[in-house]
Amino acid sequence: MNVTEKIFGSLNGEEIKSYTVTTKKGMEFTCIEYGCIITSIKVPDHEGNIEEIVLGFDTIDEYVDQSPYFGCIIGRNAGRIENASFELDGNMYSLSRNNGEHNLHGGPNGLDTVVWNSIIKIRENEVDIIFSYTSPHGEAGFPGNLNISVTYTINQNNELLISYEANTDQKTIVNLTNHTYFNLSGNLKRIILDHELTLKSDRYLELNSSFIPSGNEILTEGTVFDFRQGSSIKRGVVSNDPQIELVGGGYDHPFLLSTNNEKEIELLDRKSGRKLVIETDEPAVVLYTANSLGENLLIRGRQSENYLGICLETQKPPNRISSFIIEANATYRTKTKYSFQLG
Numbered sequence: 001m002n003v004t005e006k007i008f009g010s011l012n013g014e015e016i017k018s019y020t021v022t023t024k025k026g027m028e029f030t031c032i033e034y035g036c037i038i039t040s041i042k043v044p045d046h047e048g049n050i051e052e053i054v055l056g057f058d059t060i061d062e063y064v065d066q067s068p069y070f071g072c073i074i075g076r077n078a079g080r081i082e083n084a085s086f087e088l089d090g091n092m093y094s095l096s097r098n099n100g101e102h103n104l105h106g107g108p109n110g111l112d113t114v115v116w117n118s119i120i121k122i123r124e125n126e127v128d129i130i131f132s133y134t135s136p137h138g139e140a141g142f143p144g145n146l147n148i149s150v151t152y153t154i155n156q157n158n159e160l161l162i163s164y165e166a167n168t169d170q171k172t173i174v175n176l177t178n179h180t181y182f183n184l185s186g187n188l189k190r191i192i193l194d195h196e197l198t199l200k201s202d203r204y205l206e207l208n209s210s211f212i213p214s215g216n217e218i219l220t221e222g223t224v225f226d227f228r229q230g231s232s233i234k235r236g237v238v239s240n241d242p243q244i245e246l247v248g249g250g251y252d253h254p255f256l257l258s259t260n261n262e263k264e265i266e267l268l269d270r271k272s273g274r275k276l277v278i279e280t281d282e283p284a285v286v287l288y289t290a291n292s293l294g295e296n297l298l299i300r301g302r303q304s305e306n307y308l309g310i311c312l313e314t315q316k317p318p319n320r321i322s323s324f325i326i327e328a329n330a331t332y333r334t335k336t337k338y339s340f341q342l343g
């Protein structure tokens with residue numbers, strides 16, 4: 001495997017490394033130590049054109065100043081925690097209220113905002129990029145000294161495996177994910193409304209006006225949330241489903257997965273022929289269709305717009321605190337595999 005290490009930029013005087021991996025099947029993958037951000041993934045279309053398929057920037061300042069979580073790890077908690085507080089063994093913990101009265105994505109000082117340590121392990125047909133970080137007790141309001149590692153393993157079959165591992169010296173909560181925005185059209189030439197999603201899920205979580213699960217699990221059957229047989233994103237966006245309208249005319253919803261590690265998610269762009277297959281051991285995935293991305297960003301020269309990317313954030317169901325608990329000296333582990341193919 002071919003790996004190129006560079007200095008992507010510096011932050012507060014600290015150099016930020018980038019790693020670029022290229023495969024024999026035309027994939028080019030780049031990530032950086034700041035937030036474990038995946039800054040670029042390029043793969044061929046059915047005519048062999050190797051093009052960009054993720055939303056990202058080329059400078060650290062753009063990520064720090066204006067990124068809506070492009071490509072980054074999310075933690076210590078993915079999604080919203082209601083009222084920015086939770087209770088463990090009778091102790092209340094208060095987090096930043098960075099989304100109304102609630103906490104979103106671990107707060108303004110979440111794991112997406114730190115510089116991780118990194119090492120690489122190169123083998124003949126795959127490479128590990130191993131990021132590590134110790135989040136001290138109380139960081140962003142969470143208890144426990146949390147030792148975290150996030151490993152990106154890229155192989156010659158154009159596959160990316162993200163493996164998360166964390167251990168703590170004190171009972172705490174952990175629910176990590178990656179927030180990459182995909183756009184399979186290539187170089188962001190089209191928005192994602194014509195992307196076709198297949199999702200093995202027969203229940204999704206209804207959201208309340210704060211975009212927090214209401215507690216109701218809704219059957220997908222017969223709704224624009226039923227992707228079991230494959231459907232375009234546009235089908236939902238143009239519908240008058242109240243849940244679609246609630247989140248700004250798209251999806252921002254957790255889906256409960258019916259299987260694990262069995263091709264739970266497939267995303268296809270017929271025009272380019274690019275297909276992304278995702279397998280995970282997580283029980284849920286949040287589908288976000290960039291409903292509020294807006295037009296104020298310049299993304300490698302391309303003006304942003306709503307629906308320019310699609311996020312598929314595998315995780316535990318948001319706000320279900322009891323499912324995030326990790327006991328002292330226990331280990332949190334999860335993995336998600338992304339396979340970039342031609343449909």
Ligand code: G6D
Binds near residue numbers: 104211252288292
């Ligand atoms: C909005 O509600 C959405 C989140 O799900 C998303 O992660 C964020 O924008 C980027 O807050």
